[in-house]
Amino acid sequence: DQQVKQNSPSLSVQEGRISILNCDYTNSMFDYFLWYKKYPAEGPTFLISISSIKDKNEDGRFTVFLNKSAKHLSLHIVPSQPGDSAVYFCAARGGTSYGKLTFGQGTILTVHP
Amino acid sequence: NAGVMQNPRHLVRRRGQEARLRCSPMKGHSHVYWYRQLPEEGLKFMVYLQKENIIDESGMPKERFSAEFPKEGPSILRIQQVVRGDSAAYFCASSAPRGTGGSYNEQFFGPGTRLTVL
Numbered sequence: 001d002q003q004v005k006q007n008s009p010s011l012s013v014q015e016g017r018i019s020i021l022n023c024d025y026t027n028s029m030f031d032y033f034l035w036y037k038k039y040p041a042e043g044p045t046f047l048i049s050i051s052s053i054k055d056k057n058e059d060g061r062f063t064v065f066l067n068k069s070a071k072h073l074s075l076h077i078v079p080s081q082p083g084d085s086a087v088y089f090c091a092a093r094g095g096t097s098y099g100k101l102t103f104g105q106g107t108i109l110t111v112h113p
Numbered sequence: 114n115a116g117v118m119q120n121p122r123h124l125v126r127r128r129g130q131e132a133r134l135r136c137s138p139m140k141g142h143s144h145v146y147w148y149r150q151l152p153e154e155g156l157k158f159m160v161y162l163q164k165e166n167i168i169d170e171s172g173m174p175k176e177r178f179s180a181e182f183p184k185e186g187p188s189i190l191r192i193q194q195v196v197r198g199d200s201a202a203y204f205c206a207s208s209a210p211r212g213t214g215g216s217y218n219e220q221f222f223g224p225g226t227r228l229t230v231l
């Protein structure tokens with residue numbers, strides 16, 4: 001029962017262009033969403049989050065969009081840089097367990113110089 | 114301002130031995146979470162603890178696994194009689210208490226402990 005899905009295992013983008021990572025969820029009780037970036041052999045690093053009462057949150061080059069009716073969120077990175085190459089996980093909080101984060105499977109982003 | 118600390122970073126155990134993984138949360142954080150990442154998979158929630166209390170252990174296997182977060186000292190994830198299927202990366206995260214601002218919504222992760230069972 002995969003409640004949070006990242007359907008693209010990988011994404012390749014040219015430096016300077018926009019990277020768009022997508023995430024879908026099924027549980028309408030989720031009330032907070034987060035994006036994490038992870039390098040090999042390291043822990044996930046928090047990037048940006050959004051509450052379910054909002055539809056957009058921006059922080060520098062990173063913007064997260066939330067479409068509640070479609071149960072879909074996306075992370076936009078503009079402009080993309082080679083250092084952004086990593087695995088990106090979306091996560092959702094809420095439902096029957098307040099503290100628990102439910103993670104997607106991750107998308108490998110590669111930014112080419 | 115030190116982040117979440119986990120030790121050891123790498124742990125090798127033979128089948129049947131015990132594994133103890135330690136986690137020290139960020140300063141000022143009193144909520145601790147443990148997650149497990151199997152190869153080629155996302156992170157899976159195991160347990161959520163506050164000081165001296167287990168809040169949610171819905172992701173913990175029913176046998177051999179236990180967790181604690183004592184009043185003093187780090188949180189411990191204990192795996193008894195390890196099997197090869199326990200080989201994974203175990204991540205600890207922490208968050209601030211509610212009422213301390215927006216940061217309580219975000220969980221900050223440690224570098225993980227990579228457990229290998231021979």
